[in-house]
Amino acid sequence: MQTATKFTRLMVVLMVGLCLILANGILTPADAAPKYRWKLAQTWGTGFPIFGDAVIKMAEMVKVMSNGEMEIRIDSSNKHKAAFGILDMVKAGQYEMGHSASYYWKGKDVNTMFFTTMPFGMIAPEQYAWFYYGGGMELMKKIYDKQGVYAFPGGNTSNQMGGWFRKEINTLNDFKGLKMRIPGFAGEVLSKLGVVVTNIAPGELYTALDRGTIDALEWVGPSLDLNMGFQKIAPYYYTGWHEPATELQFMVNQKKFDALPAHLQEILSTAMKFAAYDMYARSYHESAINWASIEKEYPNVKIRTFSPEIISAMKKANDQLLADTAAKDATFKEILDSQKAYMKKVRKWTEISDYAYLKDNL
Numbered sequence: 001m002q003t004a005t006k007f008t009r010l011m012v013v014l015m016v017g018l019c020l021i022l023a024n025g026i027l028t029p030a031d032a033a034p035k036y037r038w039k040l041a042q043t044w045g046t047g048f049p050i051f052g053d054a055v056i057k058m059a060e061m062v063k064v065m066s067n068g069e070m071e072i073r074i075d076s077s078n079k080h081k082a083a084f085g086i087l088d089m090v091k092a093g094q095y096e097m098g099h100s101a102s103y104y105w106k107g108k109d110v111n112t113m114f115f116t117t118m119p120f121g122m123i124a125p126e127q128y129a130w131f132y133y134g135g136g137m138e139l140m141k142k143i144y145d146k147q148g149v150y151a152f153p154g155g156n157t158s159n160q161m162g163g164w165f166r167k168e169i170n171t172l173n174d175f176k177g178l179k180m181r182i183p184g185f186a187g188e189v190l191s192k193l194g195v196v197v198t199n200i201a202p203g204e205l206y207t208a209l210d211r212g213t214i215d216a217l218e219w220v221g222p223s224l225d226l227n228m229g230f231q232k233i234a235p236y237y238y239t240g241w242h243e244p245a246t247e248l249q250f251m252v253n254q255k256k257f258d259a260l261p262a263h264l265q266e267i268l269s270t271a272m273k274f275a276a277y278d279m280y281a282r283s284y285h286e287s288a289i290n291w292a293s294i295e296k297e298y299p300n301v302k303i304r305t306f307s308p309e310i311i312s313a314m315k316k317a318n319d320q321l322l323a324d325t326a327a328k329d330a331t332f333k334e335i336l337d338s339q340k341a342y343m344k345k346v347r348k349w350t351e352i353s354d355y356a357y358l359k360d361n362l
């Protein structure tokens with residue numbers, strides 16, 4: 001009898017203890033196996049700073065906000081070996097999600113590049129306003145519906161630098177035969193001005209510049225350029241014109257997203273949006289910190305801006321290329337017109353707000 005009483009007492013103590021643990025949230029349903037285990041493929045390698053960190057942040061938020069109901073595993077390019085195959089893998093459902101840059105798919109559909117950035121286009125606050133309130137999301141959906149994929153803004157680098165040059169570019173003549181790594185629509189613009197344009201994988205950029213395979217390159221800005229070491233080889237660092245608001249991209253397979261319960265759709269959407277904004281703030285911060293380091297540790301680095309003559313020729317080539325493509329593709333024209341009209345409107349506000357403030361307070 002006594003043993004049975006002791007056992008009952010022990011059980012009561014254990015039950016009370018378990019209740020206390022549950023009440024304190026030490027053992028919550030989060031410890032149960034997730035109902036939704038997703039995989040995300042990213043263009044970036046393992047440990048890639050800022051871009052990769054935005055993806056980690058998004059996945060962590062989803063896990064915590066869903067109380068462990070949903071988990072997203074991240075596969076880097078080292079694992080899936082298809083840095084530029086993300087859209088295909090998400091479309092096929094091989095991965096539920098992806099993280100990349102929309103303009104990497106311009107060979108598949110030229111209209112995807114509008115959702116990253118355009119030469120002489122909007123700056124980041126203007127572009128976010130266009131995405132969320134100026135019809136951008138609807139146009140992006142129209143393009144990505146063809147792929148069975150939902151696309152979302154995935155983090156902004158802010159205004160990118162025009163690149164690292166071994167020699168100063170003073171006249172348009174200096175562009176003739178210059179070998180430069182520059183992707184996207186900007187590459188086509190410079191190609192029209194006589195530059196020999198190439199695209200080289202990030203991991204090979206330093207060697208290509210060091211060995212003279214290329215004379216110049218653009219990558220991002222101080223946030224990511226400092227660690228690449230370009231400042232040791234090419235001292236002329238030009239200000240940007242070609243990627244004023246580079247937005248990365250989250251992609252989600254439409255069937256998989258539609259099959260999620262409403263609360264998880266909302267959690268995932270919120271986490272992606274937060275991670276994107278957060279990457280913009282982080283990029284701005286890292287650029288400021290890293291530029292201060294470059295200025296201090298590499299006094300030979302000189303900031304340059306392309307001359308008005310060069311900028312004017314770039315604009316002319318850009319306008320011509322846009323007009324040629326718009327004449328052949330009605331959807332291209334629709335998105336171009338939307339961005340142009342929105343920029344005209346929003347730039348007036350930028351002019352009397354941030355621009356007016358900065359020009360008198362630098």
Ligand code: CA
Pocket residue numbers: 160218219220243
């Ligand atoms: Ca770039």
